[in-house]
Amino acid sequence: MFKNSRIKAAPKVVRTEQAPVAKKPEPLPSKVAVSARREQQIARSNASSLRSSPAISNRSSPATSPSEDHEPSSRHLQVPKRKPTRQHSPSELPKFNESEDDEEGSTSFAQPVQKRQKQDNGGGKRQLRSRKAFSENDGGKFKMIHAAEIVATLRKPKAVADTSIEDVIVELQYPSASQRERYDLHFGKDRIDSIEEIIEIAKVVTKVYLTDEQAEPFLGQDNGKVIRELEKARNTLVKEPTQSRREDFKKAVDDYNTAIQRLIQDGALARNLDNRYDLPLRMVQLILRQVYDRAVSPDVDSLRKYDAGSDNVYGELLSPLVDRIFKETKITSDQVFVDLGSGVGNVVLQAALQVGCESWGCEMAPNASRLAKAQKKEFKARCRLWGIATGEVNLEADDFMMNEPIKDAVKRADVILVNNEVFSSELNNSLGLLFLDCKDGCKIVSLKSFVPEGHQITARNKGNPANVLDVKRHQYYRSDVSWTDAGGDYYIATKDPQRLADRP
Ligand SMILES: C[S@@+](CC[C@H](N)C(=O)[O-])C[C@H]1O[C@@H](n2cnc3c(N)ncnc32)[C@H](O)[C@@H]1O
Structure with missing residues (x-):
């Protein structure tokens, strides 16, 4: 979904020192094991000298196997690459109906809003809803980086020769009274994959902001279900990237907007948010990736300069x-x-x-x-x-x-x-x-x-x-x-x- 949003770079040693003994690295899947082996040898050097320290009274995670001698290693962090890789692909994200973060009071996505009231890892005092964002007088325009602005900076003139800007722009309603975000449907495969991001937002909103009853028209595999229609329109647009298919996707987004807008006006989203005290990691990651993709990714190369x-x-x-x-x-x-x-x-x-x-x-x-x-x-x-x-x-x-x-x-x-x-x-x-x-x-x-x-x-x-x-x-x-x-x-x-x- 969010391509190239996270720095990750070719190995670059910035400082070296003799390391004592490092323990055997954790096993990795074979396809990454070879390239990662050198990384492991390098990256673990400093901390390894502390492993047998009596000052360390416990470890919180499963231990790996005991140490093996290997070559002296280097101390380094890596610099960003020109095209940073994203932090997580959608398939790596927790799936709906999986309890992805319900340790210690966090909330499962699958849980209806009403049952969330007693779960609170925010010290019991957290007010999640922004009153400003839900106020009736809000909805005005404020400065932000629309996804369409990022994609527009990447667009090659040839690629849009046959379409006008209006043809490729779709606006998405967020779960508040605030303005909509403009997405450009022309490019799905660069810094921001607009189509996948829109679908992910729709799913997160449905799961986090709606009760089971309110979510019913959105979820499920039947024709007419809001998210199913978005996915169907996505699938056909990916296979056949024509203006007609783009219009189908825009129609599915409009239907989603209308359904969410109704719930916003009814006050349902604000009430539901008031019944929550914490946010699922998936939503946190989505918002942070949106911010990083728009504010950092276009200039990520500058982080290499040190x-x-x-x-x-x-x-x-x-x-x-x-x-x-x-x-x-x-x-x-x-x-x-x-x-x-x-x-x-x-x-x-x-x-x-x-x-x-x-x-x-x-x-x-x-x-x-x-x-x-x-x-x-x-x-x-x-x-x-x-x-x-x-x-x-x-x-x-x-x-x-x-x-x-x-x-x-x-x-x-x-x-x-x-x-x-x-x-x-x-x-x-x-x-x-x-x-x-x-x-x-x-x-x-x-x-x-x-x-x-x-x-x-x-x-x-x-x-x-x-x-x-x-x-x-x-x-x-x-x-x-x-x-x-x-x-x-x-x-x-x-x-x-x-x-x-x-x-x-
Ligand atoms: C490895 S990065 C960590 C970034 C972030 N904390 C994280 O973990 O994702 C360490 C950062 O510390 C900054 N740094 C080092 N010495 C510093 C100092 N004396 N004052 C402020 N920043 C410093 C470096 O410029 C670098 O950006």
Whole structure:
């Protein structure tokens, strides 16, 4: 559906160091195993030295087999490719009627709206509905990047010679009183696949915003069912991309718009949203991909521009891993999240949308922080389209060691993320000192542990920041990060000064 929306690049070593022993990587399907093997050897180097650390008290995920010797490896993150690959294909997304995220209070897609009332992973206080987006006086125009604008920038003049713009444009109603989005049906196979995106939106809206009874005219395989008609029109248009087939698809979209509009005017969607407290991951991913496709993908090459070996090497944690981090840290909507070195702001936006919490990021690289600003703007507009109230988003373009608002947010934070896989040891040491300012119980999620291997509290190291951190190792898997297809380790440390007090 969303092609080329996610960075992923050819291997590029930016810094090397001798690694001790890395454990055997998790098994991969054969077609990727060969190319991934080298990735695994490279990517796991730093964290491997911590694997046998007594400071690591537990691991949250299934362990892989014990270590095997192999060649010295390199420390790296990868840079974006010119044509980034998307994060998930539609087939990788959870299917309807699958319980895709109902651990720990999250909500299954298949569940009717009425039964969702008691499920709340947002601290019990989250108001999902944006009053502004549902207000009667809304529906006015506001700035956003319409899908058609992205596709138009890619269109070759020859390809549209036989059609006018009106012929290929369709407008889609979102589940709020806000304006419609313009899609261009001419190109289905480039940065945004308009047809697949429209169908995915229709499915998500039906499942998340409607009761079973209201969803009945939309779902099912019978002729006349709204989504079935969209799919049928899609299938024929793909086989026969003529204007007549395009008109059929536009008619199916109009029928969907009419049906949704009726429910919006009746107040049904607003009422249903008021009965929810959380959003399924599938919807979160859809909105975040829409934002990234429109604000970052057209300029993703600029993220390649950094000094190899510096602290500014770029790479992203992907949404399934971030979702697990939110669950593991049990962050709630009344808490504060901070991402130190936030890149284009993906994780900050996911926290504001999925958790609904106050969310902070700080990024010093000019290109990444410029795209973060663009994402924030588009995110705000998209959430208005979807009728969703999010947590406050704060993105600072600065050095996080120098920025006062971020230092203040660190003091108040409940969860701090630092993707420090390739940060220099000087920067990691400075971060360790910064974390002394965190409140007790604050959770620090990092790719490299802040507690050295074998660390023990002694009479001579009482001032060491590692002494107040209780760290647990966790594992990430294939497709959890942008820079490798292999898995690896990350760490969640909880600030606990009692550890120091308990020592003789
Ligand atoms: C690997 S990226 C992580 C992006 C994002 N947090 C994620 O995990 O998807 C690390 C980012 O930290 C930024 N960075 C490094 N040192 C920094 C500093 N002192 N202040 C602000 N940003 C910094 C880099 O420029 C880079 O964009």
